Amino acid sequence: MSALVEQPVVVLHDVRVRYGTVTALEHASVSLAAGRVTGLVGVNGSGKSTLMKSILGLVSPDGGSVQVLGGSVDAARKASKIAYVAQSEAIDEKFPISVRQVVEMGRYGALGVTRRLRAPDVLRCNEAMRRTGVLELEHRSIGELSGGQRKRVFLARAIAQDAAVMLLDEPFSGVDATSQAAIVGVIRQLAAEGVCVLVSSHDISSLPELCDTVVLWYHRALFEGPPAEALNDHNLAQAFAAGVRGGASDTPGDDGRSWTPMGGAK
Numbered sequence: 001m002s003a004l005v006e007q008p009v010v011v012l013h014d015v016r017v018r019y020g021t022v023t024a025l026e027h028a029s030v031s032l033a034a035g036r037v038t039g040l041v042g043v044n045g046s047g048k049s050t051l052m053k054s055i056l057g058l059v060s061p062d063g064g065s066v067q068v069l070g071g072s073v074d075a076a077r078k079a080s081k082i083a084y085v086a087q088s089e090a091i092d093e094k095f096p097i098s099v100r101q102v103v104e105m106g107r108y109g110a111l112g113v114t115r116r117l118r119a120p121d122v123l124r125c126n127e128a129m130r131r132t133g134v135l136e137l138e139h140r141s142i143g144e145l146s147g148g149q150r151k152r153v154f155l156a157r158a159i160a161q162d163a164a165v166m167l168l169d170e171p172f173s174g175v176d177a178t179s180q181a182a183i184v185g186v187i188r189q190l191a192a193e194g195v196c197v198l199v200s201s202h203d204i205s206s207l208p209e210l211c212d213t214v215v216l217w218y219h220r221a222l223f224e225g226p227p228a229e230a231l232n233d234h235n236l237a238q239a240f241a242a243g244v245r246g247g248a249s250d251t252p253g254d255d256g257r258s259w260t261p262m263g264g265a266k
């Protein structure tokens with residue numbers, strides 16, 4: 001897998017997304033590499049989910065470009081190359097769908113016209129459930145599971161998809177310490193296998209162990225670096241202050257140290 005490591009798989013250049021008069025992304029440029037876990041940290045409303053939706057093709061940028069695997073988002077999505085675990089997923093608790101059936105949905109993009117799962121698809125689903133620790137729940141209805149168990153089921157569905165890019169929006173919300181440790185382990189394994197992973201999280205304490213790189217975000221990348229550097233008090237204070245002010249500082253911090261936000265493309 002080492003040949004894959006460091007190759008940019010997702011490249012955003014000068015992306016702008018607005019919802020009416022609300023700016024979600026502005027001058028957003030970022031590159032995500034194969035075999036790396038990138039953490040995304042920013043205040044509420046800073047555009048983290050919108051960034052993921054741009055990569056998924058769920059929102060169309062008003063400006064700039066998004067490339068996945070050297071081609072269009074559309075092409076990558078049609079080839080099932082992008083997997084997504086949403087912050088929360090609406091579930092009809094009365095609809096009796098089993099854990100296995102949810103995970104099998106991850107294989108739909110790979111199925112032929114018969115839409116029948118073949119032996120390799122079943123094996124792939126079994127493996128995904130085993131890795132996330134939900135194999136023993138396979139016959140349970142998704143509606144009767146706890147929040148943490150559901151998160152692991154949706155992660156299993158994403159793993160079953162066998163995607164090159166995995167986007168995880170707040171994977172640790174509502175998850176206990178044991179599930180969190182299991183999820184961190186699985187994500188690290190995926191990166192070791194060459195998957196390009198982007199994780200947004202408000203739980204900063206989980207990021208040093210999980211991430212190779214952390215991006216501080218407020219409508220665009222303000223700072224990018226190794227977790228220990230990105231998440232030091234100085235950088236975090238600057239990034240969160242940017243959220244309060246509505247923009248990035250380009251002046252020295254209160255403690256006299258300079259802080260240079262990353263420039264968006266002009």
Ligand SMILES: Nc1ncnc2c1ncn2[C@@H]1O[C@H](COP(=O)(O)OP(=O)(O)OP(=O)(O)O)[C@@H](O)[C@H]1O
Nearest residue numbers: 019022023024042043044045046047048049050051
């Ligand atoms: N469908 C939408 N219609 C209108 N405005 C939206 C829509 N989706 C997001 N926004 C706005 O765009 C901005 C960015 O939202 P986004 O959900 O991307 O932020 P976020 O960083 O993921 O937030 P959080 O940490 O709260 O999940 C916010 O001001 C939000 O209110």
